[in-house]
Amino acid sequence: MNKYLAELIGTFWLVLGGCGSAVLAAAFPELGIGFVGVALAFGLTVLTGAYALGHISGGHFNPAVSIGLWVGGRFNTKDLIPYIIAQIIGAVLAALVLYFVVSGQAGFAGTGGFASNGFGELSPGKYSLGSALIIEVVLTAMFLMIIMGATDQRAPVGFAPLAIGLALTLIHLISIPVTNTSVNPARSTGVAFFAETAALSQLWLFWVAPIIGAVLGALIYKFIAKESQ
Numbered sequence: 435m436n437k438y439l440a441e442l443i444g445t446f447w448l449v450l451g452g453c454g455s456a457v458l459a460a461a462f463p464e465l466g467i468g469f470v471g472v473a474l475a476f477g478l479t480v481l482t483g484a485y486a487l488g489h490i491s492g493g494h495f496n497p498a499v500s501i502g503l504w505v506g507g508r509f510n511t512k513d514l515i516p517y518i519i520a521q522i523i524g525a526v527l528a529a530l531v532l533y534f535v536v537s538g539q540a541g542f543a544g545t546g547g548f549a550s551n552g553f554g555e556l557s558p559g560k561y562s563l564g565s566a567l568i569i570e571v572v573l574t575a576m577f578l579m580i581i582m583g584a585t586d587q588r589a590p591v592g593f594a595p596l597a598i599g600l601a602l603t604l605i606h607l608i609s610i611p612v613t614n615t616s617v618n619p620a621r622s623t624g625v626a627f628f629a630e631t632a633a634l635s636q637l638w639l640f641w642v643a644p645i646i647g648a649v650l651g652a653l654i655y656k657f658i659a660k661e662s663q
Contacts, residue, residue, distance in 0.1 A: 437513070438520040440491035444483040445524030448495050449624050451479035454532050456549035456614075473606030476615070481599025488595060496618040497521050497641075502578040502648030506656050508585075518620075525624030533628045550625045550633035551616040551640045559611040566613045567643050573605045574617045574647025575654065582655040616640040617647070 455475035459467045467475075484493035492509070494500045497518040503509040529548075536545060550556070553566035580601040584594040602617075609615045616622045622640035626633040 437491035438516050440487040441494060441517050441520040442524035442527075444487045444491070444493060444495040445521040445620050446528040447483050448476070448479040448618070449525045449528035449621050450531060452476035453529065453549040453621065453625050454535075457532060457536060457545075469610045470607065473603050473610065473615075476606050477599040477601075477603030480602050481595050484595035484598060491517075493595070493598075495521060495524075495620075496644075497620050498574055498618060498644035498648040499578065499581060501645055502574075502652040503582070505649050506578070506582055506652035508582065521620040522623055525620040526627065527624075529624035529628050532625075544630050545628050547614075547631050547633070548625050548629040549614065550629040550631060551614045551622045552631065552633055552636050553613060553639065554636075556631055556633060556636060557612060558614055561612045563639070566639060569609050569612050570616055570640065570643035571647040571650070573609055573615075574644040575651035577601055577605060577617055578648045578651030579655045582652060582659070586659065613640070617644050619644055 452472070452475050455467060456472045459465075459475075460469070460472050480493075480495065483495060487493055492503075494503065494517060500509060500514055500517045500521070504511065504514050533545065533548075536542065536548075547556070553561060553563045557566065577598075581594075581598055583589060584597040605617055606615045609617075619641040622637060626637050
């Protein structure tokens with residue numbers, strides 16, 4: 435159970451830190467951290483979470499990552515569903531905590547988008563479903579290749595969380611304007627429950643696209659790694 439609890443806590447930290455920065459600090463009057471700050475916050479949650487909990491559970495904190503690592507032969511089948519359940523619970527709990535914090539502000543007028551993901555009218559830049567699908571698939575594929583490469587036994591020891599955290603930061607810098615950046619179905623699910631938009635109706639994309647991307651990334655890395663041996 436320790437590894438499942440570690441995944442729950444790690445995903446909780448990712449959503450609380452990443453989505454919390456977007457909801458509470460991104461546009462704070464005069465001192466807002468903006469897209470760059472939010473991107474950095476997401477990267478830091480994975481970096482710190484992986485160093486703290488990676489040796490217990492592997493530090494997935496993301497159903498797409500767990501599925502990708504399973505496809506890549508790096509993860510046991512028996513742990514796949516429990517990991518995904520733990521990750522979703524962690525994400526929802528973080529969103530609940532964030533909701534309680536937000537609702538305690540004087541003059542609270544609702545959650546609005548609540549850092550949820552979306553396309554069309556729910557996209558920060560009003561990007562289409564096609565654009566959202568492409569960028570989520572491609573960026574999740576690259577994320578999986580980076581994760582598998584950084585954790586390869588031939589890679590420098592001890593630097594994987596740094597590479598993975600910086601990769602997630604870069605991913606957010608690229609795609610916040612398009613989808614508000616998912617590449618993580620649990621992160622998308624947790625906040626969608628509390629958003630006052632149609633985020634739940636679009637949630638399917640932020641499961642389908644990251645999973646497709648993760649599978650592609652794992653297969654590509656597996657092929658490249660095999661060819662280089």
